[in-house]
Amino acid sequence: AQKITxxxxxxxVQEKEAVTxxxxxxxxxxxxxxFWYKQPxxxxxxxxxxxxxxxxxxxxxxxxxLNFQKARKSANLVISASQxxxxxxxxxxxxxxxGAQKLVFGQGTRLTINP
Amino acid sequence: KAGVTQxxxxxxxTRGQQVTLSCSPISGHRSVSWYQQTPGQxxxxxxxxxxxxxxxxxxxxxxxxGRQFSNxxxxxxVSTLELGDxxxxxxxxxxxxxxxxFFGPGTRxxxx
Numbered sequence: 001a002q003k004i005t006x007x008x009x010x011x012x013v014q015e016k017e018a019v020t021x022x023x024x025x026x027x028x029x030x031x032x033x034x035f036w037y038k039q040p041x042x043x044x045x046x047x048x049x050x051x052x053x054x055x056x057x058x059x060x061x062x063x064x065x066l067n068f069q070k071a072r073k074s075a076n077l078v079i080s081a082s083q084x085x086x087x088x089x090x091x092x093x094x095x096x097x098x099g100a101q102k103l104v105f106g107q108g109t110r111l112t113i114n115p
Numbered sequence: 116k117a118g119v120t121q122x123x124x125x126x127x128x129t130r131g132q133q134v135t136l137s138c139s140p141i142s143g144h145r146s147v148s149w150y151q152q153t154p155g156q157x158x159x160x161x162x163x164x165x166x167x168x169x170x171x172x173x174x175x176x177x178x179x180x181g182r183q184f185s186n187x188x189x190x191x192x193v194s195t196l197e198l199g200d201x202x203x204x205x206x207x208x209x210x211x212x213x214x215x216x217f218f219g220p221g222t223r224x225x226x227x
Contacts, residue, residue, distance in 0.1 A: 045218035
């Protein structure tokens, strides 16, 4: 079974600072994908970044980067130069590529950016 | 390209009734997944459809069912509603199992 653990229920960061959101995962699968999603108060889940288990380089998408440490089974999200609009819930998720598409989510981290 | 759409956005039902939620995936996406989000249980996988076939089902009672049509649109049905079914129901689509899932805005169901 797959499991995602996000140990930070809430984080408060000053605007323009960098922030790291922690995510550890557990799986026995060799081939899997890791995702980060942002959920504003409106409820919609917004895809941020993806990392495949066989990708050797850390994924980056604009201000978002994923610090992938396979041996430690961690997939932390780094947001550089945080903005007020980054305030939201952030979910780490994973899926196995063996079988049907199914995302397993962590409990989420509520990020608040202070001006 | 239009995103994932879900209808209705909000729904209020009473216990014992049934409800049908609809999801239209991004054009060209053949995989549609459904998730339930509640404050207590978080985000939980309901089921996934690919080319009209249910490939995977989460740990939910048989009151929860779904289907996918030939145009990839999907519906989920909940019969004999219970108070605990109150949740945000999210639909997501992807090209195939190796691609990221894109979510719709969700349907917020309230059961009274």
